[in-house]
Amino acid sequence: MNENEAVLVTYGLQRAYGSCMALDGASMMVRRGDVYGLVGRNGAGKTTLMRMVTGQSEPSGGEMELFGASGKDMRLQRSRTGAMIETPSFAPFLSARENLEYYRLQRGIPGKGVVDEVLEQVDLTGAGKKKFKSFSLGMKQRLGLALALMNHPDLLILDEPINGLDPEGVAEFRQILRTLNQERQTTILISSHILSELSNVATRYGFMEKGKLLEEISAATLHDKCRTCLRLEVDDPAKAAAVLQSVLGTDRFEVLPGGIIQLYDYLDDPKQASYALTQNGVALLAMEQKGADLEAYFLSLIGGGRDA
Amino acid sequence: MLNYIRAEIYKLLRRKYTYIALGVMLLLEALLVGGFVFTNAGGGHTGFWDGSLLVAGMGAVGFCACMITGDVVFAGQYKNATLKNEVSFGLSRTRIYLGKFIVQTLLSIVYMVVMIVFYVGSCWLFLYQDPESDLRALQIIGYFLAVGLPLWIGGQAVACMCQFLLNGEMAASFAYVGIVFVLDGVLDILSMMNYGSRMGEVLATVKVYLPRPMLDMAVSVVGDWTFLGEAWLVGLFWVAVCTAIGLSGFYKNSI
Numbered sequence: 001m002n003e004n005e006a007v008l009v010t011y012g013l014q015r016a017y018g019s020c021m022a023l024d025g026a027s028m029m030v031r032r033g034d035v036y037g038l039v040g041r042n043g044a045g046k047t048t049l050m051r052m053v054t055g056q057s058e059p060s061g062g063e064m065e066l067f068g069a070s071g072k073d074m075r076l077q078r079s080r081t082g083a084m085i086e087t088p089s090f091a092p093f094l095s096a097r098e099n100l101e102y103y104r105l106q107r108g109i110p111g112k113g114v115v116d117e118v119l120e121q122v123d124l125t126g127a128g129k130k131k132f133k134s135f136s137l138g139m140k141q142r143l144g145l146a147l148a149l150m151n152h153p154d155l156l157i158l159d160e161p162i163n164g165l166d167p168e169g170v171a172e173f174r175q176i177l178r179t180l181n182q183e184r185q186t187t188i189l190i191s192s193h194i195l196s197e198l199s200n201v202a203t204r205y206g207f208m209e210k211g212k213l214l215e216e217i218s219a220a221t222l223h224d225k226c227r228t229c230l231r232l233e234v235d236d237p238a239k240a241a242a243v244l245q246s247v248l249g250t251d252r253f254e255v256l257p258g259g260i261i262q263l264y265d266y267l268d269d270p271k272q273a274s275y276a277l278t279q280n281g282v283a284l285l286a287m288e289q290k291g292a293d294l295e296a297y298f299l300s301l302i303g304g305g306r307d308a
Numbered sequence: 309m310l311n312y313i314r315a316e317i318y319k320l321l322r323r324k325y326t327y328i329a330l331g332v333m334l335l336l337e338a339l340l341v342g343g344f345v346f347t348n349a350g351g352g353h354t355g356f357w358d359g360s361l362l363v364a365g366m367g368a369v370g371f372c373a374c375m376i377t378g379d380v381v382f383a384g385q386y387k388n389a390t391l392k393n394e395v396s397f398g399l400s401r402t403r404i405y406l407g408k409f410i411v412q413t414l415l416s417i418v419y420m421v422v423m424i425v426f427y428v429g430s431c432w433l434f435l436y437q438d439p440e441s442d443l444r445a446l447q448i449i450g451y452f453l454a455v456g457l458p459l460w461i462g463g464q465a466v467a468c469m470c471q472f473l474l475n476g477e478m479a480a481s482f483a484y485v486g487i488v489f490v491l492d493g494v495l496d497i498l499s500m501m502n503y504g505s506r507m508g509e510v511l512a513t514v515k516v517y518l519p520r521p522m523l524d525m526a527v528s529v530v531g532d533w534t535f536l537g538e539a540w541l542v543g544l545f546w547v548a549v550c551t552a553i554g555l556s557g558f559y560k561n562s563i
Contacts, residue, residue, distance in 0.1 A: 054396035057562035078398030085396065089389040091319060098322055106315035107397055147393065157396075 005032045007067060007155050007187045008053060014061035015048050015211075022048040024211035025062065030155075030189055030204075035181050037202030038191040039298050045211040046191040047086060050159050053189075054083045067154070079107070082153035084161055088144025092133035096124055096143050099132055100150060109151055118146040123172060137164030145176070156180065158190045162197060170197060177201050199294040209302045228291030230263040230270055235283040237261055243280045248273060259285070312399070312407035313414075316381065320415065325383065329376050330419055334426055341430040348435070355436035357445045360428050364452040367523035370420065370460045371488050375481060377416045378467035381408055386475045391563045405555050409468045416464055417457075424453070448530050455526040455536055458543025459519040463488055465547040466519075469554030475561075492521045517542050 008030040015023040023045045030036045038046045051057045053064065055078060063070060067077040090099040100115045119125050122142040127135070135143065141164050148156055156177075162170050178201065180186040192198045198205075205222060207214045217225075234240040237255050244253055244263065252264040266273045270287060277284050320326050340362070344354040385391050394404050428449065432442075466487050470480040495515040502508035515521055522542055529535045 051562070054392070055398070056392050056395055075398050075400060078396060081396070081398075083396040085392060087389070089392060091384065091390060092388060093323055093325075094319065098319075102315050102319050103393060103397075105318055106312055106394065106399070108311040151397070 005068075006030070006065065007032050007034075008189065009065045010049070010053075010062065011064070012062040013049065013052060013059050013064060015045075015052065015057065016060045021211050023052070023059070023062075026208065026211060026213045027062075028206050028213050028216060030187060032187055033181070033185055034204045035177065035188045035190065035202050037198040037205045038189065038208060039195065039198065039205055039294070040191075040208030041302075044208040046208055047159050048211075049208075050083070050085050050157055050189070050191070054078065054081070054085060054157060056085065079151065080153060081155045081157060082148030082151060083157040084141075084144040084148045085157065085159045088140045088147070090132045090140075090143060090147075093131065095129050095131055096135070096139075096146075097128040099143065100146060103147055104150060107151060114150055118149050121149060121176065122146045138166060138169050141165055142169070145173070149180075152184070153186060156186055156188045156190075158188065160192055161190065162192060162194060174200055195294045195298065205294070207298055207301050214301055222294065222297060226291065226293060226297055227264060228267060228289065230267060230273060231286075231288050231290045232261040232263060232273070232277070232284060233286040234259050234261060234277065235285065239280075240277055240282045243277055243282055244273075247276045247280060262290075309403055309407060309410075312403055313411055316407060316411040317414075320381065320411065323380065325380050326415075329380055330422065333373070333419070333423055337423060337427045338430065341427070341434055344431075345434050353436065355438055355441075356431050357438060357441045359431035359435045360442075360445050360449060363424065363427065363449050364527050367452075367456055367459075367526070368489070368520060370456055370523075371463045371520055373419055373423075374412075374416060374460055374463040374467050374488075375484050377419060378412050378464060378471055378484075379477060379481070381412045381415060382468070382471045383477055385471075387477070389563070395563055401558050402555060405468070405472060405551070405558055408472075409465065409551065412468055413461055413464050416460060420453075420457075420460070424449075448527070451530045451536070452526050455539040456523050458540040459523045459546075460543075462519045462543040462546030462550075465550035465554075469550040469557075472554045472561075473557040488518075488520055492518045517545075519543065519546060 006029050008028075010026055010028050012025040012027055013023050014021065014025055026045060026049055028049075038049070040046050048057070052059050053066065055075060064074065066074045067080060069077045091102070094102065096119065097115055100118065101112070104112070104115055116125070116128075119128050122145050124139065124142050124146060127139060132140070132143065141161060145158075145161060148158070162173055165173060174197070177188060177190075181188055181201075188201075190198065190202070199219075203219045204216065205219065206216045232240065237259050240261055241253070241255055244250055244261070248266065250263070250265040254262045256262060263273060267289065270289070274284050274287055341359065344352075344359050348354055391404065395401065428446075467480075467484050470483040470487070471477070474480045474483055492515050495511050495518075499508045499511035499515065502511065519542065522539060526535070526539070
């Protein structure tokens with residue numbers, strides 16, 4: 001399997017509930033090794049998409065490929081995935097250990113030790129004998145993750161996995177994901193409303209809105225797009241560029257269409273930049289400090305909104 | 309499939325419901341036998357023949373038990389949304405459906421054996437015996453069980469179908485009661501309303517081949533091997549039809 005191999009591809013995936021299109025032609029590609037952050041507000045179609053990938057519901061249109069398999073062959077490839085979609089669900093009358101043992105037997109995963117291994121991985125060893133019905137939301141999330149990890153998946157699909165976790169739990173969870181991704185090369189598809197947390201782990205993003213995938217972008221490109229800069233609007237961009245190089249001695253800027261220059265230097269001393277430009281005959285029409293994070297980028301992409 | 313069945317049995321053995329359901333049924337049987345012993349102490353003369361033959365008059369109890377065993381295995385699957393854990397791992401819906409049905413049937417058989425052995429054994433131990441008539445009673449019970457087994461399995465298939473098709477245990481139970489306990493009455497009324505017509509004959513014939521009315525006829529035809537064969541065919545027919553309907557519906561359901 002090579003680095004750029006597509007683990008999951010969807011082509012114009014659709015899902016209608018009556019007259020409402022929960023998914024309206026979503027096309028995306030998750031490559032091997034990605035930590036793919038799926039971003040979108042409530043009802044954008046993230047969970048619907050994940051439910052289809054995991055076989056919980058069937059698409060009304062479009063196609064999917066999982067590890068290169070499509071149609072009915074896709075089902076067999078699901079044994080290479082681990083998933084936690086919406087709230088973790090277990091038999092309430094069984095303990096954490098019994099629940100995992102039940103799924104271990106059902107899935108034919110060899111070795112009883114694997115249950116203790118994953119319980120330890122999610123820090124639930126002490127609660128192994130506690131009944132699921134008396135678990136807190138955070139503990140349920142951890143157990144859901146333990147189940148998703150039990151078969152050492154090549155693709156991990158996580159829908160809002162850090163809901164209900166305390167700050168320490170969130171940090172541990174982040175570390176688990178990093179370890180899985182970096183040491184076991186597990187590909188991860190994750191959605192979260194906590195975009196600051198998502199930006200800590202994701203290497204690639206897909207932005208969804210109204211059932212469509214608006215944009216796919218790598219974390220590096222997003223970082224570039226969101227870098228803090230001085231946004232200068234000038235009458236003569238060529239001349240301004242020459243002044244920035246010769247007078248201020250910097251080439252850390254980009255010339256954009258419409259007389260816009262993004263300068264990544266002199267952020268602490270914008271006066272010096274404006275002085276150099278005006279003194280050398282460049283009319284400075286506007287100047288502002290600009291920067292964005294994942295949330296601001298997402299909101300700009302969808303044109304503002306309630307919540308992400 | 310074996311892994312699936314093993315896992316379901318693992319879960320069943322750790323569920324209080326499994327033991328409570330059986331315990332309640334055994335307690336009711338114990339009360340019944342206790343009642344006979346009590347009346348005998350007061351001058352009554354209930355023997356093994358009278359007591360044990362009640363088994364052959366209580367086919368409906370077996371159909372009630374199908375609903376209970378179905379529920380013991382399936383309860384909470386939709387409510388707790390645990391089916392998604394199975395589907396998302398790539399287990400086929402056919403395996404999930406048949407796995408649960410097989411375990412429900414196995415549990416029914418275990419319950420049936422325990423209940424019959426307990427009841428008939430209690431009657432043997434505590435009631436008056438008469439070797440000649442007691443042997444005849446055992447023959448009638450044996451024939452009744454041989455007819456009842458496939459029909460109860462058919463009833464189990466109805467219960468399983470209702471549980472997979474209807475997202476709610478109460479709705480599934482109502483549907484089961486409707487099919488197994490009410491449908492024959494409805495067919496009776498409809499056939500009477502269409503008395504003398506072809507439609508009336510068809511409805512009356514269909515009614516005869518429903519599992520419960522068929523089992524009710526067993527006691528009056530003890531030793532009839534043709535009837536026994538028909539009972540097995542009818543039971544298997546219900547298993548095949550209900551499994552086909554339940555499976556196709558389950559494939560269409562979102563989980």
